Amino acid sequence: MKYNILGKTGLRVSRLGFGGIPIQRVPAAEAAATIRRCLELGVNFIDTARAYTDSEEKIGQALAGVPRDSYALATKSMAVDGETMTRDIEISLRNLRTDYIDLYQCHNIRRDQDEERLLGPGGGLEALRRAREAGKIRHIGVTGHQVERLIRLLRTGWFETVQVPYNFNETKPEEELLPLAVKENIGVITMKPLGGGALPASLALRFFLDKPVGAIIPGMENPALAEENARCLTEDGPLTPADQADVDRVKAELGKWYCRRCDYCQPCPQGIDIAGVFLFHGYFGRYNMKDWARGRYAGLKVKADACIACGACVGRCPYQLPIPALLRKAAADLAGAI
Numbered sequence: 134m135k136y137n138i139l140g141k142t143g144l145r146v147s148r149l150g151f152g153g154i155p156i157q158r159v160p161a162a163e164a165a166a167t168i169r170r171c172l173e174l175g176v177n178f179i180d181t182a183r184a185y186t187d188s189e190e191k192i193g194q195a196l197a198g199v200p201r202d203s204y205a206l207a208t209k210s211m212a213v214d215g216e217t218m219t220r221d222i223e224i225s226l227r228n229l230r231t232d233y234i235d236l237y238q239c240h241n242i243r244r245d246q247d248e249e250r251l252l253g254p255g256g257g258l259e260a261l262r263r264a265r266e267a268g269k270i271r272h273i274g275v276t277g278h279q280v281e282r283l284i285r286l287l288r289t290g291w292f293e294t295v296q297v298p299y300n301f302n303e304t305k306p307e308e309e310l311l312p313l314a315v316k317e318n319i320g321v322i323t324m325k326p327l328g329g330g331a332l333p334a335s336l337a338l339r340f341f342l343d344k345p346v347g348a349i350i351p352g353m354e355n356p357a358l359a360e361e362n363a364r365c366l367t368e369d370g371p372l373t374p375a376d377q378a379d380v381d382r383v384k385a386e387l388g389k390w391y392c393r394r395c396d397y398c399q400p401c402p403q404g405i406d407i408a409g410v411f412l413f414h415g416y417f418g419r420y421n422m423k424d425w426a427r428g429r430y431a432g433l434k435v436k437a438d439a440c441i442a443c444g445a446c447v448g449r450c451p452y453q454l455p456i457p458a459l460l461r462k463a464a465a466d467l468a469g470a471i
């Protein structure tokens with residue numbers, strides 16, 4: 134495993150980090166096995182969020198007994214006011230079973246009024262600075278999907294890291310954000326490096342080998358995925374000109390309307406596992422695994438045709454996916470006989 138210094142935090146983090154979204158979907162024992170395998174592979178950067186339901190708790194459980202100085206913990210809160218942020222930090226500490234968190238991030242600031250509240254008097258940033266002075270957290274970062282907003286937030290000078298979706302199909306951060314981060318020595322954490330599982334791991338991860346990023350954090354929910362990701366980043370070299378043809382083909386197939394499996398669209402009042410449906414639909418169309426995809430879809434308790442087009446999910450999707458229309462298409466394709 135290779136290690137990088139994460140910008141001005143000075144943290145020495147593994148190039149491959151652990152993304153904590155998908156362990157929400159697996160039992161605690163499977164989550165623990167995945168995290169333990171990551172540690173064996175040299176992964177020492179573990180990222181999660183207050184918003185990822187039981188992810189923090191599962192991580193805390195998995196790391197019980199592991200020397201605290203052998204890994205760095207990052208989590209985040211969507212709180213923008215000081216009181217809620219302070220409460221969230223305490224919950225994170227309890228869930229993660231630790232007395233300090235290496236990196237606490239402001240999670241997915243999306244609206245102007247939230248940004249003002251976060252930075253203003255009595256806001257979340259003040260609470261984070263107090264927690265840092267008290268030794269409860271060590272560094273402050275920011276995450277989000279809106280590149281312009283992230284740039285503005287970084288320019289305040291308060292944030293030591295930035296976490297942003299970045300992969301070979303989503304390169305907007307290269308225009309202004311990455312140069313700014315390099316100039317200001319801000320640590321870069323790339324989320325969605327595999328586009329939520331839509332990009333082939335080898336191409337997607339090797340893309341980063343010559344990029345100025347500190348940690349690459351694909352979500353991992355089983356030990357085999359951890360091994361595959363570590364292999365791509367440690368054994369294979371950067372993309373070659375021949376690989377570029379494959380990259381171009383994948384980009385052309387995907388376009389921009391694809392699900393990154395972040396689950397921000399939940400909850401769906403009908404109980405549809407939106408990301409799950411889109412995952413199976415991706416395998417159906419992109420990888421031509423039609424029988425496999427229909428078989429897995431048949432096992433879902435709630436099918437895509439239960440969508441009543443209420444629209445609740447649409448405003449929550451950071452990628453503005455037309456979810457009801459995509460579900461209709463998935464339902465039509467996946468409901469066929471196996």
Ligand code: SF4
Nearest residue numbers: 401440441443444446
């Ligand atoms: S539009 Fe469909 S998928 Fe979205 S929340 Fe409503 S019922 Fe669920």
Ligand code: SF4
Nearest residue numbers: 392393395396398450
């Ligand atoms: S539909 Fe949008 S919000 Fe929901 S999981 Fe996919 S990318 Fe995330």
